[in-house]
Amino acid sequence: MKNIKKILIVEDDSIQRDLLIKWIDEMEDHFRVYAASSDQEALSIAREEAIDLFVMDIDLKSELNGFEVAIQLRANPKYQLTWILFLTVESSYELRAYREVHCHAFLDKPYPKAALQSMVKKLLGHVQRPEMITESKFLVAEAEQVLIRIRHAEIVFIEAKGRGSVVYTVRGNYKLPYKSLKNIEEDLADDKEFFKVHRSYLINIHYVKSIQRFGLKQYEITFYNCQWKCLLSKAKKEALEDIIGMRR
Template sequence: MGLILLVEDEPGAVALMRRYVENSSPDHTFAAFPKAAEALSYAVEHKVDLIILDIQLLDYRGTELARQLRAMPEYRFTPILFTTELAGEELSAYREIKCYDFLVKPFTEAEFHKAFRAALAMGEQMLAAPEILRIEQKQFLFEYEIGTILYMESFGKRIVIHTAQNGGRMVADQISGYSLAKLLDMAPQNRLLQCHKSFLVNPAHISKIDKANRLLYLKGCETAIPIGEKYQKAVFERERP
């Protein structure tokens, strides 16, 4: 059973969309809030599968709420549908927030069902797909499947990402404009582990931890990764994925 979050301050629109959701997908649970702050608190406490946002809200704009949700790892790729009476605003929503679709009020039940079902299908595809870390570099977007990442090493303003490819071949890519802390936040929860101020590792690849010398070793990788004193407790607790 999925959870739909609606943020809408018009009671009539809430009742209408609640009926549309029930007609389209009766197995889904429906939660509605008139204010963005209330919806954000709810989303923190509950895992939401689809978000429907009115751009104009009582306390602040729905686009700002969407930005806050997108900043949370669990909602980075959750489908968002915008509803608006101002047809020009959906363009900025597409560019800035990467919403899935928009509905211009007043919309019909058929229009709602089409966008709603397509957004749910997209969400299901995202869940079924491999976990991906997406990194923007100028006009390019690089995608790394989390399972292939061995470790990341920081060299000041430059970070090297080491991945394992088919056949055991290792590849090292350089990126800029990101910190290890930012990359750790961008990755799915608990899928990367900071073991040193200059290193992130994928705990699924840890083969051995040398506690005496504060070193860890990764499967298929000859490099010994240092363990910083600040991070050793977290590393030792995650010795096995």
């Protein structure tokens, strides 16, 4: 029997709430939709059910706003990794929500039906079994305004890009707009498969396919299961070859 995903809509505006229910009911995928108009009603439903996605108005006119409800949900072990989609007219919460609540996406009001349906589909399309998530190490990256969990084992290499980074994986490329390569390197320090080959690149050594000269002082690395390439500094070439057994 197919596992039916459960969605909890938390919205105090009855018109918006009914519209959200209608739009989700129109989707081809079959979801079980719950609705709450206040903070306490939302927390009560969350206790009684196992929700797969929270679609939450951040500007709730309750004792707790949507951000505060999300913090309480995260305190419950069963919701530490559950998808949260915030709906808001106030974008100033965005960075704080990503960092403190691990929210996965924002939609600014007013939002079109297609954007809401697309976001719900993307989030629930990436649902993994809880035991797979908790047993895996992962980074959280951005893909088309949706935050996606990326298992370390799927990462081919990471590139510094402006103030953030881009993660190249076997499934595609994802942005980490608020995280520098240095921060990521610190997060991955205990994973021996990652090696910094250039000031702008950190690679997973298990995906290295070949090393070719690229200019006078650097080289280029090609990878298995990835069409993209990265640079290798001359100073790191011998160390990398020793690690992966390519040293002549």
